[in-house]
Amino acid sequence: MFTRVSMMSGSSVSLSEFTYKKGSEIFRENEPADCVYQVRTGAVRRYKLLSDGRRQIGAFHLPGDVFGLENSTLHRLTAEAVTETTVRKISRQTLEDVAETDAVVFRNLLTTTTSNLCHAEDHMLLLGRKSSMERVAAFLLEMDNRLTKAGIMSLPMGRRDIADYLGLTLETVSRAVSQLHGEGILNFVGNTQREIVILDRRRLASIDMPS
Numbered sequence: 760m761f762t763r764v765s766m767m768s769g770s771s772v773s774l775s776e777f778t779y780k781k782g783s784e785i786f787r788e789n790e791p792a793d794c795v796y797q798v799r800t801g802a803v804r805r806y807k808l809l810s811d812g813r814r815q816i817g818a819f820h821l822p823g824d825v826f827g828l829e830n831s832t833l834h835r836l837t838a839e840a841v842t843e844t845t846v847r848k849i850s851r852q853t854l855e856d857v858a859e860t861d862a863v864v865f866r867n868l869l870t871t872t873t874s875n876l877c878h879a880e881d882h883m884l885l886l887g888r889k890s891s892m893e894r895v896a897a898f899l900l901e902m903d904n905r906l907t908k909a910g911i912m913s914l915p916m917g918r919r920d921i922a923d924y925l926g927l928t929l930e931t932v933s934r935a936v937s938q939l940h941g942e943g944i945l946n947f948v949g950n951t952q953r954e955i956v957i958l959d960r961r962r963l964a965s966i967d968m969p970s
Contacts, residue, residue: 775847775848776846777846777848779846784837795854796825798821799846800843805838817879886925886926895935900967912954945963
């Protein structure tokens with residue numbers, strides 16, 4: 760399906776639109792990075808399989824996010840749909856051509872690239888310097904900022920994904936979330952524990968950034 764939409768600017772370009780089932784691969788590590796993607800609905804995880812078989816998730820992409828921009832000709836990570844996900848896709852060359860003549864596209868591409876770099880640096884700091892509870896608190900604050908609507912944070916990813924993003928075990932993540940719940944910092948809506956209400960953002964932020 761092709762559509763004429765505005766991608767990161769007022770310029771109209773032709774984008775192809777695809778829907779992927781939960782767990783479906785969008786692209787694989789070391790495949791040619793000849794397209795750029797934007798999440799329309801759903802969520803995407805990008806990850807790398809380590810030599811010992813463990814999975815390290817580098818980023819989650821949510822509606823509106825652009826991903827697949829690389830500084831080389833190959834993808835560094837594999838991208839998969841976390842849930843049923845629709846993405847818009849444009850060839851990298853087409854986007855670069857538009858950016859050469861449209862200053863808004865150029866600025867927004869630069870902003871996207873800078874934002875992705877900042878996220879990578881923050882993630883590296885999180886993995887290298889923070890305790891397990893600090894990592895979980897930082898993740899919840901990030902998702903609260905990106906996902907919360909009408910007071911409820913609806914997580915598309917499960918705790919295994921969260922653990923692989925934070926470099927923790929599933930059990931450690933579950934214990935941390937249960938502790939936050941027990942201390943009255945958050946509450947759950949429904950039975951899946953993926954819909955969360957943050958009751959005390961100040962206390963949660965103090966865990967992420969202890970004095």
